[in-house]
Amino acid sequence: MIQFSSVSKTYGSGKDAVQALSGIDLTIETGEIYGVIGFSGAGKSSLIRCVNLLERPTEGTIKIHGKDLTSLSKKEVRQTRKDIGMIFQHFNLLNSKTVYHNVAMPLLLSGEEKKKVSQRVADLLDFVGLGDKADQYPDQLSGGQKQRVGIARALATNPSILLCDEATSALDPETTQSILELLRKVNKEYKITILMITHEMGVIREICDKVAVLESGSIIEQGTVFDVFTDPQHRTTQKFVRSIMNDGLPESILNEINRKEHKHIYRIQFTGSTTGYPLLSRVSREFALDLNVLYGNITELQGIPYGNLIVEFIGERADIQRALLSIQQQHITVKDVIRDAG
Amino acid sequence: MLVDSTQIIEALWETLWMVGFSLLFSALIGLPLGILLVITRKGHLWENAPLFNVLNGVVNVFRSVPFIILLVAIVPVTRFIVGTSIGTAATVVPLVFYAGPYIARLIENSLLEVDKGVIEAAEAMGATPNQIIFRFLIPEALSSLVLALTIATVGLVGASAMAGAVGGGGLGDLAITYGYQRFDTTTMYITLGILIIMVQGLQTTGNLMSKKIRRS
Ligand SMILES: Nc1ncnc2c1ncn2[C@@H]1O[C@H](COP(=O)(O)OP(=O)(O)OP(=O)(O)O)[C@@H](O)[C@H]1O
Ligand SMILES: [Mg+2]
Numbered sequence: 001m002i003q004f005s006s007v008s009k010t011y012g013s014g015k016d017a018v019q020a021l022s023g024i025d026l027t028i029e030t031g032e033i034y035g036v037i038g039f040s041g042a043g044k045s046s047l048i049r050c051v052n053l054l055e056r057p058t059e060g061t062i063k064i065h066g067k068d069l070t071s072l073s074k075k076e077v078r079q080t081r082k083d084i085g086m087i088f089q090h091f092n093l094l095n096s097k098t099v100y101h102n103v104a105m106p107l108l109l110s111g112e113e114k115k116k117v118s119q120r121v122a123d124l125l126d127f128v129g130l131g132d133k134a135d136q137y138p139d140q141l142s143g144g145q146k147q148r149v150g151i152a153r154a155l156a157t158n159p160s161i162l163l164c165d166e167a168t169s170a171l172d173p174e175t176t177q178s179i180l181e182l183l184r185k186v187n188k189e190y191k192i193t194i195l196m197i198t199h200e201m202g203v204i205r206e207i208c209d210k211v212a213v214l215e216s217g218s219i220i221e222q223g224t225v226f227d228v229f230t231d232p233q234h235r236t237t238q239k240f241v242r243s244i245m246n247d248g249l250p251e252s253i254l255n256e257i258n259r260k261e262h263k264h265i266y267r268i269q270f271t272g273s274t275t276g277y278p279l280l281s282r283v284s285r286e287f288a289l290d291l292n293v294l295y296g297n298i299t300e301l302q303g304i305p306y307g308n309l310i311v312e313f314i315g316e317r318a319d320i321q322r323a324l325l326s327i328q329q330q331h332i333t334v335k336d337v338i339r340d341a342g
Numbered sequence: 343m344l345v346d347s348t349q350i351i352e353a354l355w356e357t358l359w360m361v362g363f364s365l366l367f368s369a370l371i372g373l374p375l376g377i378l379l380v381i382t383r384k385g386h387l388w389e390n391a392p393l394f395n396v397l398n399g400v401v402n403v404f405r406s407v408p409f410i411i412l413l414v415a416i417v418p419v420t421r422f423i424v425g426t427s428i429g430t431a432a433t434v435v436p437l438v439f440y441a442g443p444y445i446a447r448l449i450e451n452s453l454l455e456v457d458k459g460v461i462e463a464a465e466a467m468g469a470t471p472n473q474i475i476f477r478f479l480i481p482e483a484l485s486s487l488v489l490a491l492t493i494a495t496v497g498l499v500g501a502s503a504m505a506g507a508v509g510g511g512g513l514g515d516l517a518i519t520y521g522y523q524r525f526d527t528t529t530m531y532i533t534l535g536i537l538i539i540m541v542q543g544l545q546t547t548g549n550l551m552s553k554k555i556r557r558s
Binding site for chain 1: 457459460462463465466467468469470473477478481482484485555557
């Protein structure tokens with residue numbers, strides 16, 4: 001478990017002081033994959049680097065499994081770091097060493113005996129799918145392979161926590177996908193808690209259980225990925241969600257809506273079990289309305305189906321009001337698109 | 343020609359001896375100094391502004407004195423260390439004062455080229471400062487360190503020839519006393535040729551070694 005309590009971080013002092021984090025409260029439970037998202041400069045790297053004290057918080061405490069890091073001696077910090085693996089955007093491998101040596105490094109630093117090291121490295125390389133690359137050098141590998149080496153290296157000391165600082169930001173979409181799969185496997189098979197920071201909402205949707213949105217050094221929203229994606233509260237969060245959920249209206253449809261004079265256009269959001277419910281045909285029959293689906297999509301979030309429809313209601317105003325009420329009673333979210341401004 | 347081949351061979355030995363010893367001692371001084379210049383700077387492993395400023399200043403002072411002046415200026419120091427201020431052994435002292443700070447700068451540059459991310463990764467895996475220096479910083483910079491030492495060695499060959507001007511022995515001495523002062527151009531060209539071959543050989547070897555380390 002990782003607990004941030006009122007963590008603040010200021011770089012420099014006096015006139016040049018930059019406050020990168022302010023009053024961060026965040027709890028990451030054991031076994032979770034927790035994502036922190038934010039735009040460039042939001043303070044993501046500062047936040048993740050506080051977890052292994054690469055950056056010391058200016059105020060507040062960070063506890064790992066209940067132990068306050070900021071109170072530890074240098075030696076104890078080093079010891080704790082062996083329990084916290086870290087991977088990086090630019091991999092940060094030793095170019096002068098083979099894949100084998102890169103992965104073995106954390107073990108050699110701890111003075112493990114050679115035989116044990118070679119067995120462990122072989123297992124790790126198999127785990128990340130690079131069993132045949134032990135003797136290659138990093139510059140002979142693709143970006144995805146380098147990150148796999150990074151992951152194997154981070155796992156070498158059997159950590160309970162893995163920190164990922166933009167681990168997929170330097171990779172193409174396909175490679176990103178495969179690295180995310182590997183991280184999920186790390187989480188499942190080794191029961192490792194993962195904290196990842198990213199500016200890509202797709203990464204969060206793909207593997208995170210929970211998400212926190214960071215803006216100007218503060219957490220503006222946090223919750224389960226499902227809740228945050230289906231009902232984002234803060235403008236920035238909405239922007240992030242729109243960036244990948246495709247539930248903003250396409251231009252052509254927006255134009256169409258604006259042309260219609262007496263428009264009754266609503267966004268209907270289904271989640272979970274309600275996606276299977278024949279809502280539209282029932283409403284149409286029961287309230288004698290014509291329903292015109294302008295736009296719609298169904299995606300899956302954390303294994304739960306999530307649908308999004310933009311529907312034009314055509315009929316008597318009173319009937320439409322009753323229909324909307326009836327839909328809401330089914331615990332289905334309906335929003336006025338015109339007022340909601342797409 | 344006023345000299346015979348044994349004299350030339352003797353001078354060659356003296357040069358090799360001077361360059362070898364001064365390289366050894368200046369590397370012994372320059373290497374740790376270069377490392378300190380890196381790790382004491384702001385935001386690095388062992389940040390220490392006063393120490394950095396002092397070391398940096400001292401290196402700059404020595405680097406700004408032309409060798410020929412250094413040679414004369416530190417005569418008392420040379421006398422103190424070697425017991426005399428003339429002869430081959432005596433030239434090693436100014437050569438070390440000249441090349442030590444030079445090597446420190448070159449080493450500093452090489453080490454600064456190492457990707458900060460690598461050091462960060464080392465810290466994140468719980469490496470001690472010692473481990474970071476010897477298992478990350480130096481191995482990552484090794485290929486460039488070899489080139490730096492090659493440059494320093496070539497510089498020492500040149501400087502050791504200059505030391506000939508004050509009777510330090512070696513090929514430079516030979517070239518000046520016979521070639522320049524007694525107009526023996528043959529001796530001059532022979533020593534020049536040997537020096538050129540020496541420098542070429544050193545540079546080629548250095549390049550090859552550096553390349554081998556970089557595996558490319
Ligand atoms: N070592 C440092 N010294 C001074 N200011 C810093 C330092 N590191 C970060 N900052 C500042 O702190 C703020 C937050 O930086 P941080 O690197 O945490 O952001 P980020 O969200 O990771 O951004 P990016 O997505 O660009 O990596 C920025 O304004 C940055 O300029
Ligand atoms: Mg960052």
